[in-house]
Amino acid sequence: MSDSNEIYQKDSIFPPPLVGGKHDFHSVTEAICGVVEKPLSINWLLALGFSSTFLLMLVASIGYLFWEGTGIWGLNNPVGWGWAIVNFVFWVGIGHAGTLISAVLFLFRQKWRTAINRFAEAMTIFAVICALVFPGIHVGRVWAAYWMLPLPNQMAMWPNFRSPLLWDVFAVSTYFTVSLLFWYVGLVPDLATLRDRAKNKLAFWAYGILSLGWRGANRHWQNYERAYMLLAGLATPLVLSVHTIVSFDFAVSVIPGWHTTIFPPYFVAGAIFSGFAMVLTLAVPCRKLFGLEDFITLRHIENMNKVILVTGTLVGYAYAMEFFIAWYSGSPYEGFAFINRAFGPYWWAYLTMVSCNVISPQFFWSKKLRTNLTVTFILSIFVNIGMWFERFVITMSLHRDFLPSSWDYYSPTIFDVSLLLGSFGLFFTLFILFLKFLPAVAISEVKGVMPQADPHWEGYAHKEAH
Amino acid sequence: MSEIKKNWGVLAEFANPAELLHAAQKLNDLGYKKFETWSPFPIHGMDDAMGLSGSKVPWITLGGGLTGLSIGLLLQWWTGAVDYPLVIAGKPYFAWQFALPVTFELSILLSAFGTVFGMFALNMMPRPYHPLDNVPAFRRVTDDKFFLSIEVSDPLFDMEKTKALLSELGGTGITDVEE
Secondary structure: HHHHHHHHHOOOOOOOOOOOOOOOOHHHHHHHHHHHHHHOOHHHHHHHHHHHHHHHHHHHHHHOOOOOOHHOOOOOOOOOOOOOHHHHHHHHHHHHHHHHHHHHHHOOOOOOHOOOOHHHHHHHHHHHHHHHHHHOOOOOOHHHHHHHHHOOOOOOOOOOOOOHHHHHHHHHHHHHHHHHHHHHHHHHHHHHHHHHHHHHHHHHHHHHHOOOOOOOOOHHHHHHHHHHHHHHHHHHHHHOOOOOHHHHHHHHHOOOOOOOOOOHHHHHHHHHHHOOOOHHHHHHHHHHHHOOOOOOHHHHHHHHHHHHHHHHHHHHHHHHHHHHHHHHHHHHHHHHHHHHHHHHHOOHHHHHHHHHHHHHHHHHHHHHOOOHHHHHHHHHHOOOOOHHHHHHHHHHHHHHHOOOOHHHOOOOOHHHHHHHHHHHHHHHHHHHHHHHHHHHHHHHHHHHHHHOOOOOOOOHHHHHOO | OOOOOOOEEEEEEEEOOOHHHHHHHHHHHHHHOEEEEEOOOOOOHHHOOEEEOOOOHHHHHHHHHHHHHHHHHHHHHHHHHHHOOOOOOOOOOOHHHHHHHHHHHHHHHHHHHHHHHHHHHOOOOOOOOOHHHHOOOHHHHOEEEEEEEEEOOOOOOHHHHHHHHHHHOOOOOEEEEEE
């Protein structure tokens, strides 16, 4: 922290450099590949052991769920959607920051993204894997889950394309596939770097096959850069569409508190908000543990905190507008749904949501706080908690429906909890494996934004004969 | 069993992106065609310096997108309105409004497939072997070194003159590359 902090604190009208310390191309390669090439550390193994214990808990819970059925959850009659959808929306939302950093910031030529995009894209993919687990297992009869796909079958029936739940299948699976391709395309030149540095046969073959014979030819870079830009252009509307369609799962129903037009933008803002918080939760400890402080600098952290401040405030605005429209619509059911959210049996969940999502990001108005790593880390955890509760609060609109005689209270069972904790185990296991076996920072992209990468850099001035 | 190795071309190393760009510009001005620059990251301005025409990837992307668009619309119309019409919640068998999300997603998906697989196909990847793999120093190309290669099949190629030219342009460690 000390080094990049010093650079940062100097008053200057120019932004601090994207790569801190004194790096040349080779030292960048060494610093980032070094993480991968070092022998396995005991701390890494302990972390993997810890997270895979939770992964095992996920697998065991899913096994029991398949054996016993969804009755092991706390679902009841008005609350037919419980933690499964809460967790699904939570994880999909987390993923959005990765795509935003890799695609949207790329299109806006925000060069600071290069240090964190690999990291954030990996997070996207692992979060979407966690998300896909929940709709996969919640269907009750898992052996019929393939009915979600338009496959010819003995009943001669097709999926119902008029249902937003089916749109969701297409949206999330497309999102996963495109994110994976985007990530992989970005990885190819860096995998080639690892291949060319490989010390043993296994690494040479593994990275060699994955890098597809990349050798850095300019004709290849030309197609590659064009493809990368197109993928960014495709991923940008895609990421906006995904959470929009996720919000349709709720908004296309006729449940008070769900049937609102504010849902798509409000869900997208919330997704970006929670995703950036998760990037920070991961980045703050990782840059320290793996010595990547020169690449993920305080400038990156501060920029992300600014995004959190903006999106958190947007989310707060959406909460206020929901209440306003509930009153302004004059619909007694709509009005009741919101009064019940804030003051009904789930008041504690609503309070948690508002405190974590609306109040906690406001601390980032202060430059001192948003460049403080401890504050950033703690607030990012608060945002993660708050955004999980947001989805919980929305889903719990079900507990008091139109007919008071059918009102009920939803409480999670131990299996709801074990599946949520287990999904964190899956996420962190994948992430820990990623940090060890793949370059966590995009090597070729970081080199590309260094001043000496520009052929017209002043250091080369005397060679500019032509 | 020994086989006679043919020459593939020559390889020269350049100190930095500026010199590589300068050399590529010079070779292009002289009319060389079958030369290539190799670098750890894309160099700004190199496409123009080498006189390359634009990338064809966008056309493949467009093809993929239009395919996805057609599949999305046809799939939803044919399954819902032709093959097995079923009244659900009083909604029409087919309408473009409800077909939008799935059509959009399939267009994006197939555009992305076109972009990625099209890019790899245009680059003729995967390519497990390349003559340059025979040059041990070339391994640093994915780290911090900048190279330029000229193939013997270039009409202007002349072993002595081309090597002299590369040396004059600032190339070092000039080596023959066997096929």
